[in-house]
Amino acid sequence: xxxxxxxxxxxxxxxxxxxxxxxxxxxRDITSRDVLGRIFRNFHSIKGCAxxxxxxxxxxxxxxxxxxxxxxxDGHLQVTPEIITGMLAVTDATRVMLEAIGSTGxxxxxxxxxxxxxxxxxxxxxxxxxxxxxxxxxxxxxxxPVVESIPQTEVLEKPDLVPDSPVAQxxxxxxxxxxDESPVQPNLKPADExxxxxxxxxxxxxxxxxxxxxxxxxxxxxxxxxxxELVLARNQIIQCASTSNREAPALQNATQRLDSITTDLQEGxxxxxxxxxxxxxxxVPRVVRDLCQLTGKKVRIVMEGEATELDKTVLExxxxxxxxxxxxxxxxxxxxxERRLELGKPEEGVxxxxxxxxxxxxxxxxxxDGQGIDPERVKRKAIERGILRADQASxxxxxxxxxxxxxxxxxxxxxxxxxxxxxxGMDVVKSSIxxxxxxxxxxxxxxxxxxxKLRIPLTLAILKALIIVAEEERYAIPQVNLxxxxxxxxxxxGSQIELLHGVNVYRYRGKLLPxxxxxxxxxxxxxxxxxxxxxxxxxxxxxxxxxxxxTLFGLVVDKIVDPQEIVVxxxxxxxxxxxxxxxxxxxGDGRVALILDVFGLARLTNVLTDKxxxxxSESIDDSRPRIRLAEAIADMEQDEQRQSLLVMRATDxxxxxxxxxxxxxxEAIQSSxxxxxxxxxxxxxxxxxxxxxxxxxxxxxxGSGHFAPTILDPGLDTDNTSPSxxxxxxxxxxxxxxxxxxxxxxxxxxxxxxxxxPRLAGSECSAIVGGHLTDILDIEKVLQVADEQFRDQxxxxxxxxxx
Amino acid sequence: MKSTIHGTTQLxxxxxxxxxxxxxxxxxxxxxxxxxxxHVPLASPVVHGLINxxxxxxxxxDLAYCLxxxxxPRNHETMLVVIRSDEGAASLVVDGIRDIVxxxxxxxxxxxETLQGRGRExxxxxxxxxxxxxxxxxxxxxxxxxxxxxxxxxxxSEDPD
Numbered sequence: 001x002x003x004x005x006x007x008x009x010x011x012x013x014x015x016x017x018x019x020x021x022x023x024x025x026x027x028r029d030i031t032s033r034d035v036l037g038r039i040f041r042n043f044h045s046i047k048g049c050a051x052x053x054x055x056x057x058x059x060x061x062x063x064x065x066x067x068x069x070x071x072x073x074d075g076h077l078q079v080t081p082e083i084i085t086g087m088l089a090v091t092d093a094t095r096v097m098l099e100a101i102g103s104t105g106x107x108x109x110x111x112x113x114x115x116x117x118x119x120x121x122x123x124x125x126x127x128x129x130x131x132x133x134x135x136x137x138x139x140x141x142x143x144x145p146v147v148e149s150i151p152q153t154e155v156l157e158k159p160d161l162v163p164d165s166p167v168a169q170x171x172x173x174x175x176x177x178x179x180d181e182s183p184v185q186p187n188l189k190p191a192d193e194x195x196x197x198x199x200x201x202x203x204x205x206x207x208x209x210x211x212x213x214x215x216x217x218x219x220x221x222x223x224x225x226x227x228x229e230l231v232l233a234r235n236q237i238i239q240c241a242s243t244s245n246r247e248a249p250a251l252q253n254a255t256q257r258l259d260s261i262t263t264d265l266q267e268g269x270x271x272x273x274x275x276x277x278x279x280x281x282x283x284v285p286r287v288v289r290d291l292c293q294l295t296g297k298k299v300r301i302v303m304e305g306e307a308t309e310l311d312k313t314v315l316e317x318x319x320x321x322x323x324x325x326x327x328x329x330x331x332x333x334x335x336x337x338e339r340r341l342e343l344g345k346p347e348e349g350v351x352x353x354x355x356x357x358x359x360x361x362x363x364x365x366x367x368x369d370g371q372g373i374d375p376e377r378v379k380r381k382a383i384e385r386g387i388l389r390a391d392q393a394s395x396x397x398x399x400x401x402x403x404x405x406x407x408x409x410x411x412x413x414x415x416x417x418x419x420x421x422x423x424x425g426m427d428v429v430k431s432s433i434x435x436x437x438x439x440x441x442x443x444x445x446x447x448x449x450x451x452x453k454l455r456i457p458l459t460l461a462i463l464k465a466l467i468i469v470a471e472e473e474r475y476a477i478p479q480v481n482l483x484x485x486x487x488x489x490x491x492x493x494g495s496q497i498e499l500l501h502g503v504n505v506y507r508y509r510g511k512l513l514p515x516x517x518x519x520x521x522x523x524x525x526x527x528x529x530x531x532x533x534x535x536x537x538x539x540x541x542x543x544x545x546x547x548x549x550x551t552l553f554g555l556v557v558d559k560i561v562d563p564q565e566i567v568v569x570x571x572x573x574x575x576x577x578x579x580x581x582x583x584x585x586x587x588g589d590g591r592v593a594l595i596l597d598v599f600g601l602a603r604l605t606n607v608l609t610d611k612x613x614x615x616x617s618e619s620i621d622d623s624r625p626r627i628r629l630a631e632a633i634a635d636m637e638q639d640e641q642r643q644s645l646l647v648m649r650a651t652d653x654x655x656x657x658x659x660x661x662x663x664x665x666x667e668a669i670q671s672s673x674x675x676x677x678x679x680x681x682x683x684x685x686x687x688x689x690x691x692x693x694x695x696x697x698x699x700x701x702x703g704s705g706h707f708a709p710t711i712l713d714p715g716l717d718t719d720n721t722s723p724s725x726x727x728x729x730x731x732x733x734x735x736x737x738x739x740x741x742x743x744x745x746x747x748x749x750x751x752x753x754x755x756x757x758p759r760l761a762g763s764e765c766s767a768i769v770g771g772h773l774t775d776i777l778d779i780e781k782v783l784q785v786a787d788e789q790f791r792d793q794x795x796x797x798x799x800x801x802x803x
Numbered sequence: 804m805k806s807t808i809h810g811t812t813q814l815x816x817x818x819x820x821x822x823x824x825x826x827x828x829x830x831x832x833x834x835x836x837x838x839x840x841x842h843v844p845l846a847s848p849v850v851h852g853l854i855n856x857x858x859x860x861x862x863x864x865d866l867a868y869c870l871x872x873x874x875x876p877r878n879h880e881t882m883l884v885v886i887r888s889d890e891g892a893a894s895l896v897v898d899g900i901r902d903i904v905x906x907x908x909x910x911x912x913x914x915x916e917t918l919q920g921r922g923r924e925x926x927x928x929x930x931x932x933x934x935x936x937x938x939x940x941x942x943x944x945x946x947x948x949x950x951x952x953x954x955x956x957x958x959x960s961e962d963p964d
Contacts, residue, residue: 575843575846577954578843590839
């Protein structure tokens with residue numbers, strides 16, 4: 001059955017229950033306007049939903065009820081018991097139809113015309129319509145037509161049959177004879193009991209709606225907290241059990257059971273709080289429809305992954321931001337139909353909403369095919385509003401400019417429209433998403449649309465975190481911010497961590513990673529936060545590579561413990577102003593540990609600043625484009641981007657440049673560690689064999705068309721002036737290949753202008769980089785040639801062995 | 804709070820340096836000793852740390868610092884007075900626990916005008932015990948102060964307000 005209909009059934013049953021109770025309350029106190037108002041609203045809701053979902057008969061009956069109620073509400077009629085009776089008949093009829101909808105998907109065959117007529121008569125002030133004994137609080141004789149129209153099963157629900165055991169009752173096979181005597185019992189049951197019985201769904205109805213119950217969220221929260229406690233207690237018990245006497249198998253067994261039960265319980269508890277994102281998205285079509293009517297635009301909505309589940313609290317937190325972004329897309333993004341036709345676009349705009357899980361997070365994307373965001377206009381507005389200086393604007397890339405929409409006080413709307421610009425800006429969207437540990441990003445393709453991308457944690461209560469130690473105290477770092485852990489040992493660490501005018505940086509995949517010393521950042525140790533002590537013989541440096549926004553940085557910590565699931569507790573109010581702290585948790589040994597806020601830490605240490613930075617140079621490649629729109633945008637950006645190049649000094653002293661994105665790693669290998677087999681240079685690289693290739697030799701031979709198997713000159717070994725060689729690892733999967741160089745010159749970021757024909761056959765082009773003639777290597781080509789040579793070589797060897 | 808001033812009141816008393824301090828017993832939830840304390844970096848010195856009180860994370864306030872005495876060192880053998888507050892429990896670091904004292908309201912006197920600054924906010928007044936003055940604390944002002952200043956590292960020793 002349609003999800004909408006299911007929800008409608010659940011809700012409407014609740015409404016009917018409530019109406020019944022309220023009608024009875026109204027009968028007791030006919031002056032209560034609150035109760036009357038509530039009945040009216042509930043009927044209105046039923047009518048609206050029924051008509052929307054295409055149940056005309058249900059709609060008709062509830063409409064009749066509603067109009068009678070509106071007379072009462074407006075004071076044109078007085079509440080009489082007869083009216084109450086009539087209304088109760090309406091609720092009964094509603095129930096009948098609900099059951100019909102539940103079992104057949106249609107609202108039955110009966111039009112309930114006589115009931116509607118009676119309600120109309122009541123409405124125009126006629127009395128004596130319902131029954132002679134109209135004072136009876138329950139369904140009287142006159143109701144019989146209604147009862148007759150009810151499917152037989154329903155008949156059983158009449159008051160006289162309300163026994164102590166309703167379950168047994170509902171299993172009785174219906175007997176027609178009951179109908180005659182059922183409707184009116186002289187000794188009427190108390191009203192609430194009647195209503196209870198009436199509310200009970202028809203027998204045999206394993207109504208899907210009944211398999212769910214509504215639970216107070218407060219109760220769920222309390223249970224969740226208790227489960228959290230249980231998890232902690234379990235951890236403590238496990239710790240005790242593991243250290244205590246091994247001779248007590250009973251304890252060990254019990255502990256294991258406790259462990260598995262707790263885990264299951266925790267998972268189950270988490271699930272109770274998970275809800276599909278549909279619950280938030282459902283309101284979008286309505287919002288869009290209203291906007292379209294207001295503006296005359298035409299927008300179609302496409303949704304994907306509506307079933308993606310999120311914790312309820314998270315869901316609530318993203319509701320307003322999403323609505324706001326949808327509004328923005330329709331109001332600012334999609335053009336008027338005439339304009340779209342002029343532009344050669346379909347008249348109807350498209351708003352694509354997607355959600356999917358990825359690595360413990362939920363991604364949500366909102367894409368429209370409207371006009372996109374004009375970076376120039378954004379800049380102009382930002383300057384007008386004093387957010388930006390003109391000179392800053394001129395240096396800004398389009399992408400950065402588009403990001404300005406997240407600045408406080410920013411609005412692109414030339415005039416404040418009715419729809420957008422009502423208090424909530426994109427800055428509020430950003431801050432509310434960030435407050436739940438998510439991030440928001442915008443991409444725009446001018447003229448073709450824009451895409452908003454949200455990344456949101458699944459749940460706020462339990463967090464996967466890495467436990468680290470700083471100054472003997474444990475801290476938890478949310479796993480979502482974690483990229484990689486690097487451990488450097490001994491003096492070698494010193495060569496990899498360099499000083500850049502007072503701040504330490506680490507060469508991370510060829511890019512400079514700013515280093516942050518956690519002990520110093522937290523004030524546990526004196527000294528500059530971005531410096532670490534010079535490594536010595538025995539030093540071990542643990543770097544936790546973290547991601548804040550799109551910026552990466554390396555956090556140097558004393559010790560790395562292990563990843564754990566922790567239960568997040570809010571900090572006391574007194575501590576909420578401390579930026580790098582996100583919360584607290586209780587560890588297995590019962591001690592409190594603090595949870596670090598990676599964003600806060602990045603801001604505190606100036607890794608992230610408010611000033612616009614070249615975030616693209618530090619961004620990691622996580623924006624795997626999901627849709628064509630995003631692809632087009634990404635392509636455009638690629639064109640704009642200057643290239644990042646790693647410049648190396650080759651063995652012959654010439655300069656070679658390699659596009660940085662193709663560099664996996666730079667390794668310094670001692671010449672003595674290189675081994676030679678059949679003319680191959682080989683080195684141990686993370687437990688696999690790395691084939692070493694000297695690009696100069698390889699390519700010069702390629703140029704001359706001569707495929708000699710000299711991959712790496714063993715003569716290098718004898719050259720004692722360079723005890724170590726620098727190897728640029730270009731491929732890690734399949735067969736790892738490392739290009740051998742004399743040393744690293746620089747990492748540059750430039751727009752490369754080819755100045756001449758490639759000097760070597762395997763290079764893309766030659767260019768002047770930093771005043772030196774440099775060959776830009778075509779890595780694909782180099783690897784291809786290297787592969788061919790390995791193949792030739794090994795087949796040659798095989799041939800040699802065979803002959 | 805008035806009841807603590809008029810009539811008979813029971814005070815839970817404790818020592819800090821050579822001061823005898825007291826709190827209305829109704830505000831005191833329990834007394835703890837030797838709790839493992841988690842240091843909160845970047846917090847004001849008024850924040851001694853966090854403890855786990857049966858699954859509840861409770862702030863430990865350095866009462867000595869509040870009263871302008873030397874802050875207690877972090878590895879100090881902690882004695883904690885847990886007080887109830889609107890925002891769950893909070894605890895005060897003290898040197899030692901003394902008796903529950905029954906005091907008469909007529910032995911109470913407000914601090915003299917010469918007492919100024921933060922001390923005036925935190926000390927409601929004194930009961931004149933035979934041998935010593937028993938200073939009664941105003942827990943709300945202490946908690947308010949911590950709420951406002953707990954996150955600021957550069958806390959001036961004397962509040963200008």
